[in-house]
Amino acid sequence: MSGETTTAAASTISSAGDQESEPSTTPNKPHITWSDSYTKAHVAIQSLASIIPFIPPSLSSSETPAFCLLHDSETAAQISKILRQPDSGSGDNNLCRWLYDTFQSSEPELHLIVLRFLPIVAGVYLSRVNLHKPLAGFEAVLLALYAHETSSRNGQAITVNIPDISHSSIYHETNKVAKNSATELNLAVISPSLEPYGTVRSMKRARIVGVALELYYSKIPQIPVESKLDFCEFCKILSGQYGENDENGDVKKRINLPWELFQPVLRILGHCLMGYKKNEKLKEAAIGACNCLYERALHDLNTKAMLATGSLIKLAKLDLESEDVDYTEIVESNTITL
Numbered sequence: 552m553s554g555e556t557t558t559a560a561a562s563t564i565s566s567a568g569d570q571e572s573e574p575s576t577t578p579n580k581p582h583i584t585w586s587d588s589y590t591k592a593h594v595a596i597q598s599l600a601s602i603i604p605f606i607p608p609s610l611s612s613s614e615t616p617a618f619c620l621l622h623d624s625e626t627a628a629q630i631s632k633i634l635r636q637p638d639s640g641s642g643d644n645n646l647c648r649w650l651y652d653t654f655q656s657s658e659p660e661l662h663l664i665v666l667r668f669l670p671i672v673a674g675v676y677l678s679r680v681n682l683h684k685p686l687a688g689f690e691a692v693l694l695a696l697y698a699h700e701t702s703s704r705n706g707q708a709i710t711v712n713i714p715d716i717s718h719s720s721i722y723h724e725t726n727k728v729a730k731n732s733a734t735e736l737n738l739a740v741i742s743p744s745l746e747p748y749g750t751v752r753s754m755k756r757a758r759i760v761g762v763a764l765e766l767y768y769s770k771i772p773q774i775p776v777e778s779k780l781d782f783c784e785f786c787k788i789l790s791g792q793y794g795e796n797d798e799n800g801d802v803k804k805r806i807n808l809p810w811e812l813f814q815p816v817l818r819i820l821g822h823c824l825m826g827y828k829k830n831e832k833l834k835e836a837a838i839g840a841c842n843c844l845y846e847r848a849l850h851d852l853n854t855k856a857m858l859a860t861g862s863l864i865k866l867a868k869l870d871l872e873s874e875d876v877d878y879t880e881i882v883e884s885n886t887i888t889l
Contacts, residue, residue, distance in 0.1 A: 588658050592617040595653050595661060602645050603629040617660035621667060622775055631781070634671045640679065640689040647688025654695050662699075662770075665692070667778045669767050673760050674785035680756065681804040690751040696763040701745040709742040743811075757812040764815035771822050776830050779823050783833070786816060786840035790847040808847065810855065816844070817859050824867050838867050 593616055600606045607626065613619040620626060633639060633646050640647060650672070654665040676689040715737040719725050742765055751759055767774070767782075789812075791805040823837035841863045848856035 588660065589616065591656050591658050592620070592661065595649075595656070595664075596620060598649055598652070599626075599630075602649055603633065605629065617658070617664065621660070621664050624777060627667065627775075627777060630668060631671055634668060635675060640676060640684070640686040642685060642687030642691075644688040647692055650692045651688075651695055654692070654699070663773055666696075666767050666770055667774060668781075669696070669763060670778060670782035670785040673763065674781075674788045677756075677760065677806050678788050680806075693759055693763050694748065694751065696766055697745075697748065697759045700762050700766045701747055704745060706745045706747075708740050708744040710738045710740050713737045713739050741814075757807060757809045761812040761815050764812075764819065768815055768819050768822070771819060771826075776833055779819075779833055780836050782819055783823065783836035783840040786820065787843045789816065790840075790843035808851070808856075813844075813856055813859075817863065820844075820863060821866075824863060825870065834867070838864070841867065 593611070596606065596610050596616055599620075603626065605625075607623060610616055610619050610623060610626070630646065638644075650665050650668065653661050672689055672692055676686055676693065679686060714720060716723070717725060742762070745762065748755055748759060771779070789806055789808055820837050820841055823833050824841070826833075841860050845857065845860040845864060848860055
């Protein structure tokens, strides 16, 4: 019995050795790990190839296709051109459908690609609202961004606690008796609570676009500079060209600019002016955008907007002046200044 077992074992080892001596026909493992996000990015690129004239081969062969698509200037230029066409934004527009489907993929990297084109989508959309053109495609994209932000915030408002000397802090103590009521805190609402919307109504349009811009601002460190330059152009559209005519010769109405839309615009401009990665071209464009919005605020006699835009302009000027001043240098002078 033991001899048979030994013989069987020997034959098994022999056959295994024969198999090892034969050349392996198993294909080599791919260098890239086929993760779910990688596959979704490739699917998005393949879908985009049927919409725009040309897709660089480097996008399909890249190990990080979503990142390359986000930063590919040639592809972005083609998408931007289509979004600005007179017939863009309709419900059957393939590019709007692609933006919507791409954002619904739940991949953060693909979300950035859609947000990269938000300034153009919002700018073209708001400039055409009063022309009564079909814009269901643009509205679907904006509603997708709004719904995402509503879900991530659980509909809650964004607030900030403003320091108040009547409440103790790490810097001082007060003799006033502390109350546990949260209403005693000096809270400022940065963004009000959100309600779900299935359609874009005229009374809620500014709110929906404003929330989409809030989402854009939350991801702005990852957004390419070219998109921020597009945003500065978007601000000029918001400022309005009074007396400008459309294609049919009709006078365009000014875009309504309530605070719920104006505030996120100012926050984004603040980043463009004072961001940690300063870009001179972007800074110059942001200053121009601030000046345009300041003129719009003057035209509307909107004191709140005048104060905000004027403050940004002053900050930009102070930043420019500080580049020419060396505060560590000791200036010799015989004059005593009191």
